[in-house]
Amino acid sequence: MEPVIVVGAGPVGLALALALARQEVPIVLLEAEQGPPPERPARSCVLRADTAAFAQRLVAPDVLPGTRWMVWRALRRGQVVEQRDFTAAEAPLHLPQHHLTEALRSAVRGEDLVLREHAGRVVDLTQDDDGIQVHTAGRQGEPWRGSYLVGCDGARSTVRKLLGVRFPGRTAVERHAVAALRARLPWPDEAVLHQELPGTGAEMCARALPDDVWRLDWLLPPRGELVTPEALLRSVEETLTVLAGESDTPYELLDTGVHTAHQRLARHWRVDRAFLAGDAAHLLGALGTQAVDEGLRDAENLAWKLAMAWHEGRADTLLDSYEAERRGAVVRRLRAVDQALPLVRGGGPLRSLLPGGARNRLGLLTDGHLGRGALGAPPEHAASPLAPPAGLSLPAALPLGGRAADVTVTALSGDSRPLSHRLGGDLLVVLVAPGTGVWDSRHWLNAGVMPELAATVRGLPVPTQLLVAESYPDAPAHTLLVVRPDGHLAAALPGVHEEALRTCVTAVTGGRVGVERPAVECGSAAAAGDVRA
Structure with missing residues (x-):
């Protein structure tokens, strides 16, 4: 059996490669560029408890250098509207994305079943009844050959374009100015969301990272002017004065940028033996929704299905369920954002539809950050193609299709x-x-x-x-x-x-009857497979 080809070595591609290798599936991981990811502290990600546990299983224990928020506070005009205290098991994990990527890369380096190749971008792919082959810019002559292929190559995915899959959606749904800085603030394991920050009237979020580093975000007009360095420094100093309760708070500015949240969704996530995952399949990030978090859920959902198909024979129902479940979950997430945006960002008569006014508006903003409600809660697959026949399960309060309790x-x-x-x-x-x-x-x-x-x-x-x-x-x-x-x-x-x-x-398992699994020798030529056509 030929290996699975994973295109793209960001967090989603690396996680998928590791998850498949741990299930004794050989992988060819095609990377467009060499070298470690650039260090950008202002580019961070929040992992919910389920995705943090998934990432932690893939790497060595205690090597995800992030901060778990034990407290979340939402304030309006300086007054606390909501506070959420987390247990250690449910606390979100916040870490720079390059730290997550490097932890996964380190785990891949120790995995015999993953063959990493700096092959350049994909320029062509073809499929047949037995497999899929890929030509890359950095390799002349013979193509790479695999049993399946997963495009994890980002928002501008070449794999998606070669498959002819449309990627409709909206651009610049939200824009935020972002700064990462080192400063001693009085609550190192917390995150706070301010609406109408005293003295500035801004909407901003401050989220702790390790080593006294903080990520600060300020909401910008959707299509406003460029953010000047002077304006950003002024925002930093005004915000620190409010957060620390004193002026002239010392800080070290580490990184800045502008984060633009787009909403796009690939029409199809499976085309025969090829799949899409992560930013190649969807873009989101408005109202606190988390792109990397959703991408890791793609990887976890797809990995066991591909592994089962690889070991025990192709099963279309099983493989089709990836698109049905994950695309359906992201559709619901994007729909929730579309419904919430006019209420959260708009004004006028729509605001009156929300009992409680500002409190509920702030609550919607909080949902995405905290992983609750339609904007943030883990997905449920009760209507999955893999759901057992009706009448088999107990008619109890058990959340069938949702995450199992971690007992x-x-x-x-x-x-x-x-x-x-x-x-x-x-x-x-x-x-x-x-x-x-x-x-x-x-x-x-x-x-x-x-x-x-x-x-x-x-x-x-x-x-x-x-x-x-x-x-x-x-x-x-x-x-x-x-x-x-x-x-x-x-x-x-x-x-x-x-x-x-x-x-x-x-x-x-999609109607699988099961066959004997082929033997796989770790570290051998047989394990890596004959990856050339």
Whole structure:
């Protein structure tokens, strides 16, 4: 089986390559440029708890050098309208994008199944029944050959253009002046959003980064004049006076820029054996929505599906579900932005539709930053093509299609850890069994329904891990949960029923019946595959 070709080595391309390699899929990673990413502290990203956990699984422990906000405050005219205190598990992670990219690049360097090539930009690609081949500007003669290809090559994606996929949308929905600076402010693990900042009347956001570095954003007119250095420095000094509560606050200016948020969406995210992800598939960023965060969700969603198709044979339903789920989620996000913009930025009679006036306006601004509501909450795939037949799952308050709760689960080996630490590989079947937490696993492995359930799971058509949880929110005892490799809860079955479980797993995997996986030798020529046509 030929490798998967990933075009583009930004955060999304690197994350996808790593996620596939960890599932024993060989990768050819085509980079247009050599060298590390430029250091731009003013270009940062916010990762929600689920995407931060995904990125953390891909790199060595504790190497994502970011700041977790423990407090978010939203203020209007200097008065606190809303404050949100986070637990460590739910706090957003804020870090410079080049730090995220370099952490992922470092992990790729240690991955034998990823072949990195500085091949220049893609100039041509063709597909046939057996695979896909790519010509690049930096390689003369024979093309690269792969089983599938994913274009993660940014907003100006050459892959998207070669596939003939349209990219409609709107330009310059929002503009922000941005500055990254080092200063000692009184709340190093917080983020604040000001509307009508005292003394200036500006809308601005201050978000902590590591090492006393802060990113400051000021909303600009959508199509205003260029921001002069003098005007930016004046904004920095006026803002620091308000934030620090005193004038002449010392600071070191590290980086500046103007961030322009566009809204665009590719018409198709799959064209036969080729896929689009990240900025090649969508652009967003207005009202606090997060582009890198959504791109990493693309990578996590696609990785397990491509890995299953690569190992066990092509499955169109499974592969088509990537576009159905992820494009559908981004459509809902962009629609929410379109609906909120007139209420947040506009005035007149539309504002009166919001009970509470300014409080709700500020609440909408906060939703995107905090990862809640239609502007920011993790997506749900209840209407996915992979959803099990109606009537199989419990009619309970379980959020089927949404992210599974990160409860502690125990493997048959006795190893206990959070559910999020077991994602990214096989399907997970979790039995809710109160009382098992106080017993050594040797005592319950051969008791009750466990022997029958273990045998059923071993006989499923795709690799599946059996786990046990002491409890799960809103799930009664003996509920059987089916969790996808990307952490979405697919089903909650009322007890151990072999036929129901098989039906559910067949649906979740796109109707796959399963075949023996080909052997892959890490570090060998066979692992990298014959990547040349």
